[in-house]
Structure formats: C-alpha cells, structure tokens
Amino acid sequence: MIYPIVVYGDPVLRKVAQDIDAGYENLQNLIKDMFETMYHASGVGLAAPQIGKAIRLFIVDTEPFVEDDEEDDESEFTPEEKKQLKSFKKVFINARILSEDGEEWKFKEGCLSIPKIREEVARMPEIEIEYWDENFKYHKEKYDGLIARVIQHEYDHIEGKLFTDRISPFKRKLISGKLNDISNGKISADYKIKVYNAKR
Secondary structure, eight states: OOOOEEOTTOGGGGSOOBOOOTTOTTHHHHHHHHHHHHHHTTOSEEEGGGGTOOBSEEEEEOHHHHHHHHHSSSOSSOHHHHHHHHHOEEEEEEEEEEEEESOOEEEEEEETTEEEEEEEEEEOSEEEEEEEOTTOOEEEEEEEHHHHHHHHHHHHHHTTOOGGGGSOHHHHHHHHHHHHHHHTTOOOOSSOEEOOOTTO
C-alpha cells in the first residue's frame, strides 16, 4: 500500500513522536508499506510522521545515491563509499542519537514533505545511535558521511523538526512563499501528497 506523503504545514510533522513496542498493530505491514511508499516517491528515507503517524519509526535505503551517481560522468564516491551506500537499507525503531561529532559539513538536502525545495544544510559528519530493528533487536552503532546525514534527516522528523529549521533565517525568508504554497496545497509532486486541512 502506498501512503500519501504528509506535506509542510501539517501539525504531525511538528510532534515529537512516541516510542512503540513489539506489539504495535500491523508493524511489519506498516514497514513494508513505508518502503513501498518511499520507493514510489524516489526517496532515500521516510519517517512515520511523513505518513501521518507520530511514532518513532523511520526507514533508510541509500542505494539511489549510487544509481544517481552512476549516471554522471564523474563519480563523487569512492568504491568503498559506493559499496556502503548500495547495501545500506535499515529500519530504525525508537531511535536515539547519542552523539554527533566532527566538523560540520554542508550538503543540499530535499524532503518528500517539502516538495521541490532543496537547501544546503550543515550537519555533523559522525553519529552514534541506538535503535531497535524491525525484529525488535537492539543496536548501538556509529555512522558517518552521507549515511549519517540521511539518518540525521529522518531522525529530525521523529523529533518534530524539518531541514528548513536548520537553514539561516535569511534563507528561510527567501523560501517562505514556496513553503506557504505547499501548506496551502498550491503544489504538485510526482507522488501522492496529503495537504493539512485545519477545518477537518
């Protein structure tokens, strides 16, 4: 099942999501549907709040970075990075980022909940995170580079944050008209979207 993606302006994107347990109803189906939804929208990550569920669940699959890279004449990834990105597909439940280290680096980010807007976002390059996987097995792991960035982006979603919160007030002002258009439904996307209606 493909869910519509909740877009900018919906209060669910601003909620700090709740932990779940192994008994969460239809969890495996939900995870499967989230992957289907993410692939349909050509994303590399998707958090449950983006489909209207304020729970601490997000998924990541970084293989599309490699596919996009291979279409360019010059590769921006080393063979080792390509290998890592190609095989990185994970489910994160009840995640907590324990530390972020290194020197901030900028990268142009987009978001399925903020269609057609991309901005440079500064993030730390190294993280340590604890989480449970789809089988409720506990993990505590370190990641760096692009994988860490995708995790940080999705983690922000379960903390009620968006990448636009991490850009300068000046940049936010420049895109405020576009953000208003998204929240008012004056937007088209290549995937199903759901605009918040306060009157409902």
